[in-house]
Amino acid sequence: MSATPAPRSAAARQVSLLAAGLGALALCAALSLVLGSRSIPLATVVDALSGTAHGADADVVVGLRVPRTVIGIAVGAALGAAGAVAQGVTRNPLASPTTLGINAGAGFAVVTAIFALGLSHPLQYVWFAVAGATGAALLVYGMARRSGDLDPVRLALGGTVLSAVLASWTSALMLASRRTLDEARFWLAGSVGGRSLDGLYQVLPLLAVGVLLALLVAPALNALALGDETAQALGVPVARIRVLGGLAVVLLAAGSVAVAGPVAFIGLAAPHLVRPLLGNDHRVLVPGCLIAGPVLLLLADVLGRLVARPSEIEVGIVTAFLGAPLLAVLTRKAAAR
Amino acid sequence: MSPDTLTPARTAPDAAAAKPGALARARRRTLLLIAAAAVLLVLMAGVALSTGQVSIALPDALRALFGFGSASDVLVVREFRAPRVLSAVVAGAGLAVAGSLLQRLFRNPLASPDVIGVTGGASFGAVLLLATGASQALTPLAALGGGLLAAALLGAFAWRSRMAVTRLVLVGLAVQAGLAAAVNLMIVRFPAELAGQALQWTTGSLYGRTWPELWGAGGAIAAVTAAVFLADRRVAVLDLGDDSAGGLGVDPHRTRLGLLLLAVVLASLAAALAGPVGFVALAVPHLVRLLAGPPTPLALALTALTGALLLTGADHLVLHVLPVHGLPVGAVTATLGAPWLLALMIRQGRPPQRSSR
Numbered sequence: 231m232s233a234t235p236a237p238r239s240a241a242a243r244q245v246s247l248l249a250a251g252l253g254a255l256a257l258c259a260a261l262s263l264v265l266g267s268r269s270i271p272l273a274t275v276v277d278a279l280s281g282t283a284h285g286a287d288a289d290v291v292v293g294l295r296v297p298r299t300v301i302g303i304a305v306g307a308a309l310g311a312a313g314a315v316a317q318g319v320t321r322n323p324l325a326s327p328t329t330l331g332i333n334a335g336a337g338f339a340v341v342t343a344i345f346a347l348g349l350s351h352p353l354q355y356v357w358f359a360v361a362g363a364t365g366a367a368l369l370v371y372g373m374a375r376r377s378g379d380l381d382p383v384r385l386a387l388g389g390t391v392l393s394a395v396l397a398s399w400t401s402a403l404m405l406a407s408r409r410t411l412d413e414a415r416f417w418l419a420g421s422v423g424g425r426s427l428d429g430l431y432q433v434l435p436l437l438a439v440g441v442l443l444a445l446l447v448a449p450a451l452n453a454l455a456l457g458d459e460t461a462q463a464l465g466v467p468v469a470r471i472r473v474l475g476g477l478a479v480v481l482l483a484a485g486s487v488a489v490a491g492p493v494a495f496i497g498l499a500a501p502h503l504v505r506p507l508l509g510n511d512h513r514v515l516v517p518g519c520l521i522a523g524p525v526l527l528l529l530a531d532v533l534g535r536l537v538a539r540p541s542e543i544e545v546g547i548v549t550a551f552l553g554a555p556l557l558a559v560l561t562r563k564a565a566a567r
Numbered sequence: 568m569s570p571d572t573l574t575p576a577r578t579a580p581d582a583a584a585a586k587p588g589a590l591a592r593a594r595r596r597t598l599l600l601i602a603a604a605a606v607l608l609v610l611m612a613g614v615a616l617s618t619g620q621v622s623i624a625l626p627d628a629l630r631a632l633f634g635f636g637s638a639s640d641v642l643v644v645r646e647f648r649a650p651r652v653l654s655a656v657v658a659g660a661g662l663a664v665a666g667s668l669l670q671r672l673f674r675n676p677l678a679s680p681d682v683i684g685v686t687g688g689a690s691f692g693a694v695l696l697l698a699t700g701a702s703q704a705l706t707p708l709a710a711l712g713g714g715l716l717a718a719a720l721l722g723a724f725a726w727r728s729r730m731a732v733t734r735l736v737l738v739g740l741a742v743q744a745g746l747a748a749a750v751n752l753m754i755v756r757f758p759a760e761l762a763g764q765a766l767q768w769t770t771g772s773l774y775g776r777t778w779p780e781l782w783g784a785g786g787a788i789a790a791v792t793a794a795v796f797l798a799d800r801r802v803a804v805l806d807l808g809d810d811s812a813g814g815l816g817v818d819p820h821r822t823r824l825g826l827l828l829l830a831v832v833l834a835s836l837a838a839a840l841a842g843p844v845g846f847v848a849l850a851v852p853h854l855v856r857l858l859a860g861p862p863t864p865l866a867l868a869l870t871a872l873t874g875a876l877l878l879t880g881a882d883h884l885v886l887h888v889l890p891v892h893g894l895p896v897g898a899v900t901a902t903l904g905a906p907w908l909l910a911l912m913i914r915q916g917r918p919p920q921r922s923s924r
Binding site: 324373387388390391392394395398399401404405406408412415416418419494495543544546547550551553554555556557558559561 | 737747767771901
């Protein structure tokens, strides 16, 4: 990082970087509106948005691409912030909503609901996904609790193992009924296309409270990074911060998985993208991830639409493909340290 | 190098085993356990052959296995039940031996073919074959190819770290995630029929195994398992540490690479037969170490038997005991294995100093 002569210029640099991030986000949103199985000129998009243009293209933009982009932004922001808080709370750079078993919990709950209750519409899945994600998170939390405090190592391990078990139960259910398999496999791939805004509205309160909590605990996460004892000496209520942070992660991750299905690696990648640019200060990191998450998600979604034209690849699959080498590289870096 | 000189050194760290009497006692106990496991396995296989929609008395089932008795019994036992039971035996043994070898090579009970992504690669290969619509007889080859691909990816990312275990596990998870995304893509794109089959593969199931598959993969598993037993002496030399191994004229890196390859091939073949059945390769070697002490060729034999017993038992559970039909056996082994793994990880993964109790 470049030399920073005074703290004031560092702050100015961070603000300008955040502004640049917002610019990048606007660009990605525009790409998401323009590109797809059929490219629509930007002028038509603008006309469609302002309501002056009509016809097939305008219908595609207003009816499909706008909801998709809005959902992508909301889900990406939630996942990015959840990842930043998860990594701060566990003090583990490899933590993310996926690693904590939250996606697997949501997946299992939704598939169980499809199997047992015969649901057939993503809008009906929303609260089951929230319940499953919360249940899994509570279970992992219970496993990781030790004398009133969270053990970061146990948290990550417990999440991984729980994910493995829930995934095998999920496929057992899908194998038991052809209808469940047909309904669930598309949801389980994780996608922002073909979802309605109504699903997003349902979980919007969860996401809002989650973001608020994430921003609230951010300053304390800085102290937590120094170690529990130091943080305690600084007057930070370590255990309470962990619980609040964990709550933020659950709300954000559960809300996003309910809308879009399990989308992996955004929560892991966003903080790692932001840290080299903005530094380790969580007060900047969390807002940075609120911007970086949607940028990553929209880019992955647009990529998924372009590589398989005229069909498309679900964004959850694209992020898993791109995230796997990223995880490998991060591991290499973590080991080199 | 003479094997006799190695035996005491191998067990030297174990204080109790340093006494000559203790060594003999451990040996006797292992032999006893092997006998018990073998008897149990034969019993289990017999029960599996005789139970099902058509119940056949145990003696009749055994006779039918060798082609005697009523024609319908022979058909049921030889064509439907025997391949499945034998597949469970062979795949369970193969997974357990592969896991044991990996755990010894990495000196870490968490290293296992599931964790480092090899079995995931094998199921990727099998599903890819399914996607192309090629002959099912090629499944073992496809699974082997997928397993080797995963191993190659793993090597490419983790090689320079000299295979440090934590990193290997994490890179393995990454490889697993990438391959799982590929499988997921195929499952979403497939028609429902194929998607179900693919899902069954990736969970681990012994449903509908046939003789040709068993001959292909099973024969190869037997051969590779034999090679692992023959290589046991070299593993023991590696146990002494790289420097000592070098002094004994064994190139540690080349040897380790060769042994790793054996383990990967073995795990991939087992996955070709049964799918990536979770936690068998991880839990069995640990259980055996608990029961039979430090690794010896005898303990390895016990590992193979226990793996076979576990998978046969789990498959029986899936077929006849549990109320739900068509469960993949991997769901059962995962359910049984997860608490075990968790206990293991927590005991091992406890950070050296945690403050603020």
